[in-house]
Amino acid sequence: MAEKTPSQDKTFALLSALAVAAEPLTAKTLAEQTGLPLSSVYRYLSTLSRWSLVQERQSGYYAPGPMAVQLAAGFEQHNSMLTWARPLLSELAVRTGESAALMMLSGHRALCVEMIDSSQALRCCYQKGQSQPLRRGASAKVLLAFAGNTLRNSVLASLDDAEQDLMLAELARVREQGYAVSEGELDSTIWGVSAPVLSGRDHLLGGISLMAPAERVGTLAGQWIRWTCEAAQRLGAMSY
Numbered sequence: 153m154a155e156k157t158p159s160q161d162k163t164f165a166l167l168s169a170l171a172v173a174a175e176p177l178t179a180k181t182l183a184e185q186t187g188l189p190l191s192s193v194y195r196y197l198s199t200l201s202r203w204s205l206v207q208e209r210q211s212g213y214y215a216p217g218p219m220a221v222q223l224a225a226g227f228e229q230h231n232s233m234l235t236w237a238r239p240l241l242s243e244l245a246v247r248t249g250e251s252a253a254l255m256m257l258s259g260h261r262a263l264c265v266e267m268i269d270s271s272q273a274l275r276c277c278y279q280k281g282q283s284q285p286l287r288r289g290a291s292a293k294v295l296l297a298f299a300g301n302t303l304r305n306s307v308l309a310s311l312d313d314a315e316q317d318l319m320l321a322e323l324a325r326v327r328e329q330g331y332a333v334s335e336g337e338l339d340s341t342i343w344g345v346s347a348p349v350l351s352g353r354d355h356l357l358g359g360i361s362l363m364a365p366a367e368r369v370g371t372l373a374g375q376w377i378r379w380t381c382e383a384a385q386r387l388g389a390m391s392y
Contacts, residue, residue: 176213276363347384
C-alpha cells in the first residue's frame with residue numbers, strides 16, 4: 153500500500169507551486185501541477201488564505217500573500233550566513249566584473265537568496281528569489297552533488313535509466329573537482345560556475361555561484377573558478 157501524503161505536505165506543495173510560478177495560477181492549474189483533487193486544492197487554498205500566505209489577486213487567480221513578505225524579512229534578519237555572504241559576494245563581483253549569488257536548497261529547487269549584480273550593461277538577468285529545478289545549471293548541480301542521498305535519489309527518480317547514469321557520472325565529477333561549470337544550460341548565452349558552501353562536518357549549507365555572458369569568459373574561466381571556490385570555502389569556514 154502506498155504511503156499516504158500528510159495534508160500539511162499537500163498544503164505546502166500548493167504554496168511552493170505558487171512561489172515558483174511566473175504569474176498567478178488558477179485552482180485548476182494548481183491541481184494539474186500538484187496532482188491534487190480540485191476540491192482539496194480549494195480547501196488548502198482557503199487555509200493558506202486565512203493565514204495571508206496566499207491571496208486571490210483577481211477572480212479565480214492565486215499568488216503568494218503578504219505574509220510571504222514577513223517570512224522573507226525574518227529569513228534575512230535571522231540568517232547569519234546571509235550577513236557573512238554579502239561582502240564575499242560583493243568582493244567576487246568586483247574582482248570579476250560579473251554577477252555573484254548565494255544559492256540554497258528549497259525543496260527540489262535551487263533558490264537564489266542573495267545576488268550582487270554585475271555593473272556592466274550586458275549581464276546575467278538572474279534575480280534574487282528566482283529558482284530552478286535541480287537538474288540543469290552549475291548552481292543546481294553543485295547543490296544536488298553535495299546534498300544528501302535522499303534528495304538526490306528523489307530528483308534522479310524522475311529521469312530514465314540512461315539520463316540517471318549520465319547525471320550520476322556528472323555529479324561524481326562535481327564532487328571530485330569541488331565545483332560545477334555550465335554553459336547554455338538555462339540560457340544559451342550564459343556561463344556559470346558554482347562551488348559548495350560546506351560546514352566543518354561537510355554539511356551542505358548552500359553554494360556560491362558566478363554568472364557571466366559566455367562571450368566574456370574566454371581565458372578567464374580558470375581564474376574565475378578559483379575565486380568562486382575560494383569565496384565558498386571562506387564562507388564555509390565562517391559557519392563552523
